[in-house]
Amino acid sequence: MGANLPKQGEIDYFKVIGEEGLQYAINKPFSDALCGQILSDIGVIISLLPPPPGKLIDFGCGTGWTSCFFAKRGYEVVGVDISPLAIQYAEEAKTKMGLKNLNFIVSDYENLRLENIFDFAVFFYSLHHSEDYEAALKTAYNSLKSYGVCITCEPGLGHAKQKPSTEAVEKYNVTERDMPPKYIIKAARKVGFKKNETYPRLHSVKRIVGDKIPFKILSDNALIRELVFFLLIVRAWLFKKSRESIVKLIKENLDSSIRLDLKAKLAVKVFKRKLKERETFAAKIIIKNIGSSVWLPSHANKGAVYLGCHLLDHQGKLIELDFYREKLTQGSGRPIGPKESIIVQVKISSPPRGAYILEFDLVAEGVCWFKDNGSQSVRVPIRVI
Numbered sequence: 360m361g362a363n364l365p366k367q368g369e370i371d372y373f374k375v376i377g378e379e380g381l382q383y384a385i386n387k388p389f390s391d392a393l394c395g396q397i398l399s400d401i402g403v404i405i406s407l408l409p410p411p412p413g414k415l416i417d418f419g420c421g422t423g424w425t426s427c428f429f430a431k432r433g434y435e436v437v438g439v440d441i442s443p444l445a446i447q448y449a450e451e452a453k454t455k456m457g458l459k460n461l462n463f464i465v466s467d468y469e470n471l472r473l474e475n476i477f478d479f480a481v482f483f484y485s486l487h488h489s490e491d492y493e494a495a496l497k498t499a500y501n502s503l504k505s506y507g508v509c510i511t512c513e514p515g516l517g518h519a520k521q522k523p524s525t526e527a528v529e530k531y532n533v534t535e536r537d538m539p540p541k542y543i544i545k546a547a548r549k550v551g552f553k554k555n556e557t558y559p560r561l562h563s564v565k566r567i568v569g570d571k572i573p574f575k576i577l578s579d580n581a582l583i584r585e586l587v588f589f590l591l592i593v594r595a596w597l598f599k600k601s602r603e604s605i606v607k608l609i610k611e612n613l614d615s616s617i618r619l620d621l622k623a624k625l626a627v628k629v630f631k632r633k634l635k636e637r638e639t640f641a642a643k644i645i646i647k648n649i650g651s652s653v654w655l656p657s658h659a660n661k662g663a664v665y666l667g668c669h670l671l672d673h674q675g676k677l678i679e680l681d682f683y684r685e686k687l688t689q690g691s692g693r694p695i696g697p698k699e700s701i702i703v704q705v706k707i708s709s710p711p712r713g714a715y716i717l718e719f720d721l722v723a724e725g726v727c728w729f730k731d732n733g734s735q736s737v738r739v740p741i742r743v744i
Contacts, residue, residue, distance in 0.1 A: 366441065366467065366490060367532070368531050368532030368533040368534075369441050369442065369488060369533055369534065370441055370442055370443075371442075371531075372442060372445075372531055372533055373422075373442050373444040373445050373448075374444055375531060376531070381448075384421060384422045384445075384448070385422050385424075385448050385452070387421075387422065387424045388401075388424065396560075396561075399560070399561040400483070400512050400560060400561070400605065401425065401428055401483070402561075403512075403558060403560065403561060403605055404481060404483070404510050404512060404605065405428075405429075405432055406733075407508075407510055407558070407605070407607050408434075408479055408508070408510070409618060409619050409620065409621075409732055409733065410433075410731070410732065410733055411432060411433030411434050412433065412434070412435065413434050413435070413478035413479055414434070414435045414436075414437075414476065414477045414478050414479070415429050415434040415435065415436050415437070415477060415478065415479040415480070415481065416436075416437045416438075416439065416473070416476075416477045416479070416480045416481070416499075416502055417429060417436060417437070417438040417439065417480075417481050417483070418439050418468045418480060418481065418482050418485055418486070418495065418498070418499065419439070419440060419441075419468060419482060419483070419484075419485020419486070419488060419489075420438030420439060420440050420445075420449060420463070420485070421440055421442075421445050421449070421485070422445050422448040422449050422452065423438050423440075423445075423446070423448065423449025423450075423452050423453065423461075423463060424452065425438075425481070425483045426438035426449065426453075426461055426463070427452055427453065427456055427458060427461065429481070430453075430458045430460050430461040431456070431458070433460075434460070434479070435460045436460060436461045436462070437461075437462050437463070437464060437477075438461070438462070438463045438464070439463070439464045439466050439468050439471065440463070440464075440465065440466075441465070441466065441467050441468070442465070443465050446463045446464075446465045449463050450463055468485075468489070468495055468498055469489055469490065469491055469494040469495050469498060470494070470498075471498050471502070472498075472501075473498070473501065473502040474501055474502070475501075475502075475503070475504050475505070476502055476503075476504070477502050477503055477504065477507060478503070478504055478506075478507055478508070478619075479503075479507065479508050479509070479510070480499040480502060480503055480507065480508070480509040480510070481509070481510050481511075481512075482495070482499070482509070482510075482511040482512070482513065483511075483512050484512060484513060484514070486511055486513050486538055486543070487513050487514055487518065487534075487535065487536050487537070487538035488533060488534050488535070488536075489534065490534055492536075492538065492542070492543075492546055493546040493549060493550060496509070496543070496546050496547050496550050496552075496608075497550040497551075499608075500547075500550045500551050500552060500610060503610045504610075505610060505611050506610065506611055506613055506617045506619050507609075507610045508607060508608065508609055508610070508619065508620075509547075509552070509607075509608040509610075510605065510606070510607050510608070511538075511543050511605070511606045511608070512560070512605045512606075513538035513539075513543065513603070513606075514537065514538055514539075514603055515537065515538070515539040515540075515603040515604070516537050516539050517537065518535065518536070518537050518538070519535050519536050519537050539603075539604075540557050540604045540606045543606050543608075544557075544606060544608075547606075547608045551610070552608040552609065552610055553609060553610065553611055553612055554608070554609040554612065554651060555606060555607065555608050555609070556606070556607040556609075556651065557604045557605070557606050557607075558604055558605045558606075558607070559604050560603055560604060560605060609651055612653070613651050613652040613653065614652055614653045614654075614655055614662060614694075615652050615653065615654045615655045615659075615662040615663070615664050615723040615726060616655060616659070616661045616662030616723070616726065617652070617662070617726070618723070618726050618727050618732060619651075619652065620650040620651040620652050621650055621652055621654075621721075621723055621726070621727065621729050621732045621734065622648075622649045622650035622729065622732070622733065622734040623646055623647065623648060623649060623650070623721050623729055623734050623735075624646070624647040624649050624735070625644060625645070625646055625647075625719055625720075625721075625735070625736070625737045626644070626645040626737075627642055627643075627644050627719055627737050627739055628642060628643045628644070628645075629642045629739055630642060630643075632739070632740065632741050632742065633741070633742050633744065634709045634741060634742070634743050634744070635709075635743070635744060636709065636711065636712055636743055636744070637708070637709065638709050638743075639706045639707065639708060639709065640705075640706070640707040640708075640709055640717070640741060641704070641705065641706050641707075642704075642705050642707075642739070643702060643703075643704055643705075644666065644702070644703045644704075644705060644719060645700060645701075645702055646666065646687065646700065646701050646702075646703060646721070647698070647699070647700040648695050648696065648697050648698060648699050648700075649697075649698070650697060650734075651697055652697070653694050653695070653696050653697070654687070654694060654695040654696075654721075654723075655694060655723075656687075656688065656691060656692025656693050656694055657686045657687075657688075657691060657692040658691040658692060659724070660725075661724060661725040661726065662723045662724060662725065662726050663692070663723070663724040664687060664695065664721055664722070664723050664724075665684045665685060665686060665687065665721065665722050665724065666684065666685045666686075666687060666703050666705070666719065666720075666721060667681065667682075667683065667684050667685075667719070667720055667721065667722045667728070668682050668683035668684075668705075668707065668717050668718065668719050668720075669681075669682055669717075669718040669720065669736075670682035670710060670715060670716075670717065670718075671715065671716040671717075671718055671738075672713075672714070672715060672716070673713075673714035673715060673716065673740070675716060675738075678710075678715075682707075682717075683705070683707045684722070685703055685705055687701055687703060688701065709741075709743045710743060711743065712743050712744060713742075713743055714740070714741075714742050714743075715740070715741050715742075715743065716738050716739065716740050716741070717738070717739045717740075717741060718736050718737070718738045718739075719736060719737045719738075719739070720734070720736040720737075721734070
């Protein structure tokens with residue numbers, strides 16, 4: 360698992376970095392030259408988490424600024440760091456912001472013993488400071504409930520040899536290691552995580568956009584520019600497991616009985632938008648499971664997934680929440696797995712005369728409407744004459 364460096368350097372780090380270093384750490388991310396990049400990473404992590412409520416543990420939280428972000432979003436957060444001084448500053452930040460849903464623990468996250476408590480765990484640029492990152496991921500695995508999710512955002516290959524890293528190791532006796540997604544995924548599988556997803560970071564796209572085509576005669580050609588841009592996007596995607604990507608680890612195989620990663624993409628083909636009273640509204644809807652959960656069939660007691668429709672007035676005000684429902688598959692149904700697409704034909708009795716909006720969404724019975732979980736619904740305006 361790499362060099363066996365002492366942890367005392369991590370414990371003492373905030374004592375020895377000086378006033379300027381402390382102010383930098385306390386005021387992150389806004390004190391960092393890469394503030395925009397850091398904020399985009401936090402944004403991606405939050406977008407990969409289901410909306411609150413939920414309990415989240417933030418491993419290696421330092422002065423607590425990441426924990427504050429998650430608490431402001433509405434999660435019940437516990438931040439963990441090995442440095443007592445870092446946690447002291449984190450507590451001050453918590454008090455200053457008046458965050459009641461945030462607590463901190465001084466602990467070595469490689470040896471922390473928490474069992475089945477949290478819905479989510481996060482390592483934000485902290486796992487690469489561990490002596491034994493497999494042990495750290497095991498801690499995360501144990502701390503999560505059966506359906507829990509762990510998200511990591513760490514430096515890729517080459518980080519340990521960069522000048523700031525080598526200087527930090529020499530000056531402060533801390534651990535700096537390469538931590539690309541392929542290392543994380545391999546260790547995560549070993550400790551028990553069942554699934555993983557990898558997402559290129561947004562600043563990788565910025566680098567792609569900024570790449571210059573070396574020859575002016577080529578750069579003036581719009582088709583060439585588009586082709587080069589496409590190839591660079593493909594390169595970023597192909598190499599995402601060796602570069603600085605965000606990794607989402609899922610403890611167990613998920614299904615729709617749990618409000619976690621229930622997401623769908625809907626495409627609605629409408630045959631007629633102007634209807635006579637008592638005429639049937641007909642449409643073909645292509646539905647794709649773009650989340651990580653298996654959608655349970657209609658015979659499930661809890662979590663059975665249906666196509667649903669809300670009835671809104673022409674201004675978007677809700678008239679009837681559960682205006683229409685349709686099974687996704689015939690009979691007692693069958694499970695719909697991640698990335699699977701199905702086609703559902705709908706025939707809906709028209710409402711009374713007037714202008715309306717039909718809003719199509721999916722619902723997991725007894726769990727939630729997908730829209731409330733961050734998924735996109737589709738609205739179709741109709742007129743009944």
